[in-house]
Amino acid sequence: MTARLREELSALAETHPFSPDPSAWDRGRRARRRDHALRGAAVLAVVALVVGLGTLLAPDREARTASTDVVEGGAIPSRIVDIDGGLEATTDLAVGRASAAFISASQDDPVVITAMDGVPHRLALPGWGTGNQGLSLSPDGTRLAWHDQDSGQATIAVLELMTGGITRHQVHPDGDLALRELSWSPDSVWLAWLGDTEGGAYVGRLRPVFAVLDDNWFVRGNVPGVAVRSDAGLVFSRASGGLFSFDDRGRPAQLSDADQVGAGAFSPDGAMLALRTSPGTASRTFRWAGRTIVEHPFPDATFDRGAVIPLGWLDVRHQLLQVWSDEDSPAELVVATPEVGETSTWRRSVGSIDASIAGRVSLAVDLVPDLDGTSWQQLTHDFGERTEDERDFSWIIGLGVAAAIAVLLGLRRLWRRLRP
Amino acid sequence: MADRSGFDDFVRARGPALARTAYLLTGDHHLAEDLVQAALVEAARRWERIETSPEAYVRRSMYHQNISWWRRRRLVESPLGAYDEPVAAHDPTLRLTLEQALRRLTSRQRTVLVLRYFEDLTEVQTAEALGISSGAVKSMARQALRRLRVLAPELADLVEADA
Numbered sequence: 077m078t079a080r081l082r083e084e085l086s087a088l089a090e091t092h093p094f095s096p097d098p099s100a101w102d103r104g105r106r107a108r109r110r111d112h113a114l115r116g117a118a119v120l121a122v123v124a125l126v127v128g129l130g131t132l133l134a135p136d137r138e139a140r141t142a143s144t145d146v147v148e149g150g151a152i153p154s155r156i157v158d159i160d161g162g163l164e165a166t167t168d169l170a171v172g173r174a175s176a177a178f179i180s181a182s183q184d185d186p187v188v189i190t191a192m193d194g195v196p197h198r199l200a201l202p203g204w205g206t207g208n209q210g211l212s213l214s215p216d217g218t219r220l221a222w223h224d225q226d227s228g229q230a231t232i233a234v235l236e237l238m239t240g241g242i243t244r245h246q247v248h249p250d251g252d253l254a255l256r257e258l259s260w261s262p263d264s265v266w267l268a269w270l271g272d273t274e275g276g277a278y279v280g281r282l283r284p285v286f287a288v289l290d291d292n293w294f295v296r297g298n299v300p301g302v303a304v305r306s307d308a309g310l311v312f313s314r315a316s317g318g319l320f321s322f323d324d325r326g327r328p329a330q331l332s333d334a335d336q337v338g339a340g341a342f343s344p345d346g347a348m349l350a351l352r353t354s355p356g357t358a359s360r361t362f363r364w365a366g367r368t369i370v371e372h373p374f375p376d377a378t379f380d381r382g383a384v385i386p387l388g389w390l391d392v393r394h395q396l397l398q399v400w401s402d403e404d405s406p407a408e409l410v411v412a413t414p415e416v417g418e419t420s421t422w423r424r425s426v427g428s429i430d431a432s433i434a435g436r437v438s439l440a441v442d443l444v445p446d447l448d449g450t451s452w453q454q455l456t457h458d459f460g461e462r463t464e465d466e467r468d469f470s471w472i473i474g475l476g477v478a479a480a481i482a483v484l485l486g487l488r489r490l491w492r493r494l495r496p
Numbered sequence: 497m498a499d500r501s502g503f504d505d506f507v508r509a510r511g512p513a514l515a516r517t518a519y520l521l522t523g524d525h526h527l528a529e530d531l532v533q534a535a536l537v538e539a540a541r542r543w544e545r546i547e548t549s550p551e552a553y554v555r556r557s558m559y560h561q562n563i564s565w566w567r568r569r570r571l572v573e574s575p576l577g578a579y580d581e582p583v584a585a586h587d588p589t590l591r592l593t594l595e596q597a598l599r600r601l602t603s604r605q606r607t608v609l610v611l612r613y614f615e616d617l618t619e620v621q622t623a624e625a626l627g628i629s630s631g632a633v634k635s636m637a638r639q640a641l642r643r644l645r646v647l648a649p650e651l652a653d654l655v656e657a658d659a
Binding site: 080081082084085086087088089090091094095096097098100101102103104105107108149150170172173191192216217218236238239241242243263264265283284285286308442 | 500501502503504505506507508509510511512513514515516517519520525528529532533536537538539540541542543546547548549550551552555590591594595598610613614615616617621653654
C-alpha cells in the first residue's frame with residue numbers, strides 16, 4: 077500500500093505549483109543583522125583587513141571567464157570543453173549551483189562548471205581515485221555525487237554545491253564493488269547506483285537529503301545502465317538486451333526485450349524512459365503505458381548515424397540528448413520529442429560537448445529555459461572564452477569599503493562613550 | 497558559497513519541491529506559502545552555519561514550524577463534534593477525497609504521514625526529525641491511517657495494510 081499512498085500523495089502535492097520567493101533572504105539577513113550589528117562590525121573589520129591583505133599577497137590561479145558575463149539564474153554553456161593542466165584543483169567545494177559536471181579526460185579529475193558564470197572548477201573531491209567512473213550532477217545543479225574510494229567500502233559521497241557540505245552513504249559492504257553508474261531522478265531527490273561485482277552487479281537507490289538507504293539487489297550478467305523515477309521506481313538494462321524493473325520480491329521483471337539500448341533518463345512524470353542507444357539512425361524511448369519502444373528517426377540531412385545518450389528531460393515531452401556521430405568530432409546537444417507527430421520537435425545546434433569528454437558529462441537540465449516554440453530561442457549560453465589568471469579585484473575593493481565603514485562605526489561608538 | 501546568489505540558486509532549484517511538501521503538511525495553499533517562506537527566512541538567517549544540506553535544514557524547520565503553528569491555531573480549529581464524521585462523498589476522485597481527509601487529521605498526524613509515506617523516512621528518521629520517540633511515530637502513523645479509513649472508507653485500499 078505504501079507505493080500507492082505515495083503515488084497519491086505525490087499527485088496531490090503536484091496540485092500546488094507555488095514557487096517560493098527568494099526575498100526571504102533579505103528578511104532573514106535583516107533579522108540576523110539586528111542580532112549581531114555591533115559585534116559583526118568589529119569582526120568584519122578585522123576579517124576584511126586580514127582577508128583583503130592575504131588575497132592581495134596570495135596568487136589566484138583559478139580560471140575565470142574573459143567576459144564578466146553572468147546569467148541570472150544560470151545557464152548551460154553552449155560549448156563544454158575539457159580543462160587543461162593549468163587549472164589547479166580547489167578544495168573550496170562550495171562553488172555554487174553548477175550547470176555541468178564531467179570527468180576530465182586529460183586530468184582524470186572531476187570538474188564542474190558554475191551555472192551563473194560558466195567558469196570551470198577542478199575539484200579536489202575527498203575519496204576521488206584514479207580511474208573513478210562514478211560522477212553525476214543532479215538535474216537541478218545543486219548536488220554532485222561520486223564514488224568515494226577512501227573508506228574501502230562501497231560508498232557514495234554527495235556534495236551540496238551551495239554549502240560545500242558532504243554526506244557519505246555506504247551502499248554495500250562489499251569493498252570491491254566498482255560503483256560505475258550514478259543516475260539522479262528527474263526531481264533530483266533519488267540517486268540510483270550500479271556497482272559491478274563478480275558474476276553480475278548490484279543495483280540500488282538512496283535518497284541523499286535524508287540519508288535514506290533503500291534496498292539493493294543482485295543481478296546476474298552485464299548490467300550497463302540504471303535509472304530511477306521521481307517516485308523511486310528503478311529500471312535497469314542488460315547488455316544482452318532487455319529492460320527490467322524489480323517485482324515485490326526483488327526479482328528482475330522484464331519490461332521490454334529491446335536490444336542495443338540502455339536505461340537513460342526518466343521523464344518528470346515517470347511515463348517515459350529515454351534510452352541510450354548504440355550507433356544508429358534514431359533516438360529511442362521506452363513508454364511505460366503499453367510497454368513499447370518508440371523512435372524518433374534523425375531527420376534527413378542531419379546525422380547519418382549516431383550514438384545517443386539522454387541527459388535529461390526539459391518537460392514531459394522534450395528530452396535533451398547527446399548525439400555523437402563521429403568519435404573525433406564534438407557530440408551535439410539535441411532537443412527532441414520521443415517520436416514523430418504533428419507537434420513533434422527535433423532541434424540540433426543546441427550546444428556541443430568536446431569529443432574527449434563526450435559520454436562523461438552530466439547536465440543540470442533544469443537550467444534550460446521553458447521552450448517558447450520559436451526556433452531561434454537560445455537554450456544554452458555562450459559565456460565566452462576562458463583565460464587564465466585574470467584577477468577580479470572588485471570584491472576586495474568592496475571588502476575594503478566595508479572595513480572602513482565598520483572602523484568608522486566603531487570609532488563613533490567609542491567617541492560617544494568617551495565624550496562627557 | 498555563503499551569499500545571496502547561493503541562496504537564490506537553492507530557492508530556485510528546490511523551492512517547488514519544498515512547496516509541494518509544505519502543501520501536504522498544511523493542506524492549505526496560503527499556509528503552505530507562509531510555511532516555506534518562514535523556513536527560508538530561518539535558513540537565510542543561519543545560512544553560513546548550515547554545514548551539510550540546506551534542504552534538510554529547511555525541511556526540518558518546516559516540520560517544526562508546522563507543528564508549532566498548529567499548537568497556536570488549534571483553539572480555533574473545527575469542533576470535535578465533527579471529528580470523525582466521514583468526508584462527504586460528493587467528490588468523484590480518490591485524490592480529492594484524500595485531500596479532504598488529510599485536512600481533517602491533526603497537524604502532528606499529517607506531518608508523520610507525510611514524512612513516512614511521502615518523504616519515505618523510516619520511523620527512526622521521522623522520530624529524529626520531529627524530536628519525538630520512534631514509538632510515538634509508530635503510534636501516530638497508525639492512528640492517522642485509521643482515521644483516514646474512518647473519514648473516507650473509499651481510501652481503504654490505500655491505507656489498509658499498515659493500519
